[in-house]
Amino acid sequence: MIKLQDVSVIRQGRPTLDNVSFEINKGEQWAIIGPNGAGKSTMLSLFATTTLPSKGDVFIMGHKVGTIEVSKLREHMGYVTAHHQLDWPMTARDIVLTAFTNTLETPMRWVASSEQLAIANAQLEKFGLTQVADTTWRGLSQGELGRCFLARAALTKPSLLLLDEPAAGLDLAAREQVLDLISELRIEDPELTSVMITHHLEELPSTTTHAALMAHGKIVAQGSAEVILTSENLSETFGIPINVNYSHGRWSTRSGK
Structure with a gap:
């Protein structure tokens, strides 16, 4: 590899x-x-x-x-770092959706399809983030933000x-929580x-x-x-x-x- x-x-x-x-x-x-x-x-x-x-x-x-x-x-590739610098007020769902665009932030004029939204929502649920799906990243705890980045990285297998x-x-x-999720990805x-x-x-x-x-x-x-x-x-x-x-x-x- x-x-x-x-x-x-x-x-x-x-x-x-x-x-x-x-x-x-x-x-x-x-x-x-x-x-x-x-x-x-x-x-x-x-x-x-x-x-x-x-x-x-x-x-x-x-x-x-x-x-x-x-x-x-x-x-x-999936890439997870605690040092991502986000400028725009992206929500947890927005962060996960950027897995489809392979960018750190949502590209201008890009709109997710209904299928992509469904996949992202399922990923948010899997990583225990449904309740904060519409919360901007500044309102997320460090743990929630970490799980967002992990969910994003794992979305496209x-x-x-x-x-x-x-x-x-x-x-x-x-x-x-984050370490258990990483272990689960390997098991899957x-x-x-x-x-x-x-x-x-x-x-x-x-x-x-x-x-x-x-x-x-x-x-x-x-x-x-x-x-x-x-x-x-x-x-x-x-x-x-x-x-x-x-x-x-x-x-x-x-x-x-």
């Missing part, structure tokens, strides 16, 4: 990604973890085709980026789901491939299969999540003692001091 070959991204004369090679196969659920400035967001933007490499090659769903219209690739800190800023209940479609970036192991859904640890623009460890997400590896990646606990399919951390 995704392959990076000797990829570097240079910004302001400095590599935010430094000669990275990486591969993700269909059906795998990856977590990319590391401290601020490690290169996680740059990596995800390569997967989303919003950033091009300064060096090396990026392949998405078997196509080399730069040899195919990115709009064709994005038709098969993507092959690749990209998750940029989808639980960031959520309270405990809202976080667990075992071939769905997903990549999540986060700082916190507590934000990983139970369906996570693989993990990569990043520091200073490089991948320092990658493989099976249960093998990679250890106290030793996390302590080395973050540069401080960290104890990792794994129980009932979920991870947690605390200071190793």
Whole structure:
């Protein structure tokens, strides 16, 4: 599904990604973890085709980026981020409907068909958002907004789901709702491939299969999540003692001091 070959991204004369090679196969659920400035967001933007490499090659769903219209690739992607910047007073329903236009905001003069409205309303119900369907995004809680973006990303049954800190800023209940929904998407479609970036192991859904640890623009460890997400590896990646606990399919951390 995704392959990076000797990829570097240079910004302001400095590599935010430094000669990275990486591969993700269909059906795998990856977590990319590391401290601020490690290169996680740059990596995800390569997967989303919003950033091009300064060096090396990026392949998405078997196509080399730069040899195919990115709009064709994005038709098969879902993208969720807590950092979407919305300017217009869009409602929860409007946000979900933009899955059909593959835009962050409703295009001018675009009107949803009755069939599209029915599909969006069904998606709102599935994600527990029917009661706030006509509420503008400023009136939504962080949890409701997070579920809106997840509902939008899942609407068109993507092959690749990209998750940029989808639980960031959520309270405990809202976080667990979002993580349960992510797990349900994998259960519904075992071939769905997903990549999540986060700082916190507590934000990983139970369906996570693989993990990569990043520091200073490089991948320092990658493989099976249960093998990679250890106290030793996390302590080395973050540069401080960290104890990792794994129980009932979920991870947690605390200071190793």
